[in-house]
Amino acid sequence: MGGNKNKSKNQNENENAEYVKVKEQNIDSLEDGLHQNNEIFKSEAAKRPHTDDDSNSDSEKPxxxxxxxxxxxxxxxxxxxxxxxxxxxxxxxxxxxxxxxxxxxxxxxxxxxxxxxxxxxxxxxxxxxKFMKAKQVWLYKNKFSAQLVPNEVWPVFLEYFESAQGNIKKMLLDDAHKIINQMDQWTETQKEDKSGDNHEGNIEDETSEVNKPDEIIYNRARSLIQCLQE
Incomplete structure (x- = not known):
């Protein structure tokens, strides 16, 4: 009986020792597997080092x-x-x-x-x-304007300035003679044009500077001279 007990103890010890060896082998194999997996992961990560930067740059671009x-x-x-x-x-x-x-x-x-x-x-x-100088000056300045001094008022205009006092008559006559002289100059240039003396073109330059007075202005200048000429 004592011998059987010793045998069973030895068997149990041997079995425990084998179990420990197997467990140690399994642990070593697991550690080796983990080590290999880490190495594989590092190598794969090393192959694509810029993937994270690219994703970040793409997300920042928008x-x-x-x-x-x-x-x-x-x-x-x-x-x-x-x-x-x-x-x-x-x-x-x-x-x-x-x-x-x-x-x-x-x-x-x-x-x-x-x-x-x-x-x-x-x-x-x-x-x-009542005499008002400002209104008389306005009539004098606008004497040749049929729009401001209409034709129906013109006879009264002549009567008024015929009886006017001072230097106003002389001023009206001077302006009227300028219009008459301008018309005379224009008439002379027209005669020269018809005579053919401007074949060199010199007269054409002179005639372009002389403008024919307006008919209303010319007639008013003549009537002023006739009315006011002493």
Whole structure:
């Protein structure tokens, strides 16, 4: 009986020793496998070292592009707003200028009406008429304008200045003689053109400088001389 117990103990010890050896072998094989796997992983990682950088760069590119687009859109909107402000200012300036032009035209029309009424009152209502130098000067300056001094007023104009005092008559006659002389010069150049003396082209240069006076201006100059010539 004692011998059997010793045999069983020896067998158990041998079995435990073999189990430990097998376990140690399995652990060594696992460690070898892990070591090999680590080496394989390192070698594969070494083959593609820039994959992470590329992914990061690709992810950053769209963000940069979006920022560029926003920077480009901002100045376009600002310029469009500036253009809008300029156009509004320009419209305001044009309206202001138009108001000034209208005001000046209205003032000119009012002055014309006052001066013509001044002349008419001298003719038809001398008791209430008063001499006004500013209105007489206006009539003198606009004597040759049929628009400002109409033809129907012209006979009264002649009567008024025929009775005028001072140096105004001489000034009217000097202006009238200038118109007559201008007409005479133009007539002479026309005669020379017809005679054929301008074959070298010299007369053509002279005639281009002499303009024919307007017919209304010329007739008014003649009537002034006839009326005021002493």
């Amino acid at each position: 963000k940069k592009a979006k920022k560029k687009k926003k920077r480009q859109l901002a100045p376009v909107e600002e310029t469009s707003n500036k253009k809008g402000i300029k156009s509004i200012r320009q419209m305001k300036k044009e309206k202001h200028l138009q108001r000034q032009i209208d005001a000046q035209a209205s003032a000119k029309d009012q002055l014309k009406s006052q001066c013509l009424n001044y002349l008419s009152q001298w003719k038809h209502d001398k008791q209430n008429w």
